[in-house]
Amino acid sequence: MKDIKNLFDSTPPSYHSQNILREVEKLLSEKRLQQRRRALAWLAVPALASFFGLYVWRKQESPQMDFLASEDMLQTISDENNMEMIADLDLLENLDTLEKWNGKDETGS
Amino acid sequence: MEDSELLKKIAKGDSKSFAALFEKYKSKVYGTCYYLVSDKALAEDLSQETWIRVVKSAQDYQPIAPVISWILRIARNACYNELRSRNRWVDLDGEEEQQVPHDQLSVEEILGNFEDESRLKEAIIKLPPQQKMALMLVIQEEKSHSEVAQEMSCSVGAIKVLLFRARESLRRRLEES
Structure with missing residues (x-):
């Protein structure tokens, strides 16, 4: 007895094989689409993790940066104050000079 | 490429791998369906259903049995469900078991x-x-x-x-023809 294991084999009609290949192709294209979606999801994971890491780092660093910013601001304010003071001093000096000149005129010297 | 590798690729949507597996086993799947339901049109439907199930559950295949055994099991289950729905599958009752005449027929x-193989197939x-299903499992698997x-x-x-009755029927039919 030869090929007894193949006793129940029977070649299907060619149109039937074509039908199956066509129907299955629809399923396979869906599977490929799912694979691409999964791959994109896996790519998104490190990207999201990076963004999250950046967010956390920014959150941790921000008080110091705020402090630095406020220090800068203070410096600016103090600089502005100094300038105003300088301006005031200049004005005072000018007034003194004017008064001196005026005095000179009044005394006639 | 091994059948299990082909199945892994099919699970990812590879058309060439499916074409290779289909070409290799289409005769076994169609033949199994045809011999079980004895109807060519119905066998085509069940064969198509089998291949669609193979693609849908390719990722669930466990390599505890050969791929072809797994595929043929899907085919047999599809046929069994169809035969049951058409009331063409009669479960064996206890009385039949008492008439066991032999230990194990080869x-x-x-x-x-x-x-003449064609006469045997007829x-x-x-x-x-039920007798065809039992014969298939003994011969094919x-x-x-x-x-x-x-x-x-x-x-x-x-x-x-079942196997004893199958033998008796085959002998009788082959002698008659």
Whole structure:
């Protein structure tokens, strides 16, 4: 007895094989689409993790940066104050000079 | 490429791998359906259903059995469900088990020394579905009677009865023709 294991084999009609290949192709294209979606999801994971890491780092660093910013601001304010003071001093000096000149005129010297 | 590798690629949507697996086993799947349901149009539907199930559940395949055994099991289940829905599958009752005449018939004892394969195939297709299912599992899958009993959810005695009756029917039909 030869090929007894193949006793129940029977070649299907060619149109039937074509039908199956066509129907299955629809399923396979869906599977490929799912694979691409999964791959994109896996790519998104490190990207999201990076963004999250950046967010956390920014959150941790921000008080110091705020402090630095406020220090800068203070410096600016103090600089502005100094300038105003300088301006005031200049004005005072000018007034003194004017008064001196005026005095000179009044005394006639 | 091995069948299990082809299945892995099919699970990812690879058309070429499916074409290779289909080409390799389309005759076995279609033949299994055809011999079980004895109807070409219905066998085509069930064969298509089998391949669609293979693609849908390719990722679930466990390499505990050869790929072809897994595929043929899907085909047999599809046929079994169809035959049951059409009331063409009759479960064996307890009385039949009491008529067990032999211990375990070999394939040679069941089929005899047939010379004309086409006559044998014609005789097989006329057997009741349960006998064909038992014959298939013994011949195609080389399963023991206890393994056949497990798959067909019945006792070993019931399988022995089925195979004995299949042998008697085949002998009678081959002698008549």
